[in-house]
Amino acid sequence: MRVTMIGAGYVGLVSGACFADFGHHVTCIDKDAEKVAALNRGEIPIFEPGLADLVAANVRQERLSFAVDLAAVAAAEAVFIAVGTPSRRGDGHADLSFVYDAVREVAAVLSATAVVVTKSTVPVGTGDEIERILREKRPDADLQVVSNPEFLREGAAIQDFKHPDRIVVGTDDAGARNVLAEIYRPLYLNEPPLLYVSRRTAELIKYAANAFLATKITFINEIADLCEQVGADVQEVARGMGLDNRIGAKFLHAGPGFGGSCFPKDASALLKTAHDHGVALRIVEAVAMANDQRKRAMARKVVAALDGSVRGKTVAVLGLTFKPNTDDTRDSPAIPLIVALQDLGATVRAYDPAGMEQAKPQLPAIHYHNSAYAAAEGADAVVIATEWEQFRALDLARLKSLMAQPVIVDLRNIYRADEMKRAAFRYVAVGRSGVE
Numbered sequence: 001m002r003v004t005m006i007g008a009g010y011v012g013l014v015s016g017a018c019f020a021d022f023g024h025h026v027t028c029i030d031k032d033a034e035k036v037a038a039l040n041r042g043e044i045p046i047f048e049p050g051l052a053d054l055v056a057a058n059v060r061q062e063r064l065s066f067a068v069d070l071a072a073v074a075a076a077e078a079v080f081i082a083v084g085t086p087s088r089r090g091d092g093h094a095d096l097s098f099v100y101d102a103v104r105e106v107a108a109v110l111s112a113t114a115v116v117v118t119k120s121t122v123p124v125g126t127g128d129e130i131e132r133i134l135r136e137k138r139p140d141a142d143l144q145v146v147s148n149p150e151f152l153r154e155g156a157a158i159q160d161f162k163h164p165d166r167i168v169v170g171t172d173d174a175g176a177r178n179v180l181a182e183i184y185r186p187l188y189l190n191e192p193p194l195l196y197v198s199r200r201t202a203e204l205i206k207y208a209a210n211a212f213l214a215t216k217i218t219f220i221n222e223i224a225d226l227c228e229q230v231g232a233d234v235q236e237v238a239r240g241m242g243l244d245n246r247i248g249a250k251f252l253h254a255g256p257g258f259g260g261s262c263f264p265k266d267a268s269a270l271l272k273t274a275h276d277h278g279v280a281l282r283i284v285e286a287v288a289m290a291n292d293q294r295k296r297a298m299a300r301k302v303v304a305a306l307d308g309s310v311r312g313k314t315v316a317v318l319g320l321t322f323k324p325n326t327d328d329t330r331d332s333p334a335i336p337l338i339v340a341l342q343d344l345g346a347t348v349r350a351y352d353p354a355g356m357e358q359a360k361p362q363l364p365a366i367h368y369h370n371s372a373y374a375a376a377e378g379a380d381a382v383v384i385a386t387e388w389e390q391f392r393a394l395d396l397a398r399l400k401s402l403m404a405q406p407v408i409v410d411l412r413n414i415y416r417a418d419e420m421k422r423a424a425f426r427y428v429a430v431g432r433s434g435v436e
């Protein structure tokens with residue numbers, strides 16, 4: 001099939017490359033001319049494992065191309081909208097201006113029978129508004145608008161896209177359902193669970209799923225706080241809970257609070273939708289508030305580990321991205337942590353394997369280094385903010401020899417207290433006893 005993808009960011013580029021890999025002919029269109037030029041030179045503008053090879057292979061086989069102009073839209077049977085839906089400044093609603101702009105732009109060019117598919121995460125009712133815009137601009141055409149929210153995780157995006165737990169297709173139109181089934185057909189050997197629902201239901205499934213996952217994380221984070229007070233171990237509590245099939249082990253890792261480009265903004269947008277409809281989502285409200293407070297509160301752990309003050313001290317932060325295997329620093333917990341440390345008078349040194357360029361505009365006044373060891377030089381404490389693989393087996397003797405004081409604050413619980421004790425570090429973890 002001929003598919004165009006509007007927006008070549010994390011979701012659009014991965015989805016476009018995977019659709020091309022299924023055998024479809026895909027053009028990814030982005031209004032960011034530099035991004036398109038880079039892609040046409042064979043450079044991948046984001047860090048996502050496996051993506052460079054997948055893109056290169058499909059470009060070589062002439063199934064995947066990139067453009068700024070909308071020419072390819074005219075021949076497309078399906079046009080996916082995968083532009084950003086960030087939080088709107090001021091009120092936390094999803095900012096839908098990119099989505100509606102994209103729809104107005106493609107409206108003039110679309111073939112009269114195309115299916116327009118929203119992959120961006122959009123509040124309930126957005127599909128109705130897209131349909132209204134299309135009918136107004138193209139009274140001649142029989143255009144269908146489908147919601148097909150994306151559930152991929154950055155860092156494992158290709159695997160997730162190719163082996164989805166479910167594919168949600170929101171439309172009541174049989175023809176549009178067939179087009180989506182045909183697009184995802186190459187996955188049929190793996191029996192992809194296509195879930196056909198109404199458009200509004202599909203839009204809400206995405207928000208409800210993200211809010212539930214955010215709730216799980218926040219729940220275990222609060223249990224971690226309690227563990228610290230009562231002398232229990234949150235990792236063992238989580239394991240004891242997660243082995244119960246009704247609960248499941250995933251998203252029960254205590255840490256510095258959830259971040260990333262989705263959970264915080266999606267929780268906020270869901271709350272706005274609920275308020276607009278006079279419904280109280282008290283659990284989601286509590287989750288959003290607890291998580292915001294938690295991110296900044298992580299600085300207090302560092303202060304406590306450094307005997308009550310970081311003023312005039314140097315803190316090395318390892319990891320700036322919101323999780324490993326991505327360069328995405330959007331809403332990363334490392335950022336409010338670092339800002340709070342700076343507010344309290346600390347000098348911050350940092351290293352991240354992929355996210356330093358993205359972090360620089362948000363954190364201009366810290367020192368960036370090219371390895372964990374370089375960042376740790378002269379530091380009074382090392383803080384592990386992201387659980388990158390390469391931070392899991394640091395040479396503790398070497399680290400200690402470089403630091404001014406042997407203090408590690410492990411916000412991802414990737415080390416054990418006994419190994420830190422052997423290496424003679426003061427060690428602070430989350431929801432577990434450390435080493436004094």
Ligand SMILES: NC(=O)c1ccc[n+]([C@@H]2O[C@H](COP(=O)([O-])OP(=O)(O)OC[C@H]3O[C@@H](n4cnc5c(N)ncnc54)[C@H](O)[C@@H]3O)[C@@H](O)[C@H]2O)c1
Nearest residue numbers: 007008009010011030031032083084085102120121150154
């Ligand atoms: N990042 C994730 O892990 C993830 C997962 C699931 C769903 N989502 C959702 O997918 C959507 C996209 O997220 P993302 O992280 O890929 O965003 P992104 O910011 O990485 O990419 C968006 C791209 O769209 C382009 N764009 C904006 N307006 C355009 C227009 N009119 N025409 C052409 N291109 C345009 C931008 O230049 C940018 O390259 C969001 O709604 C997000 O909530 C994201």
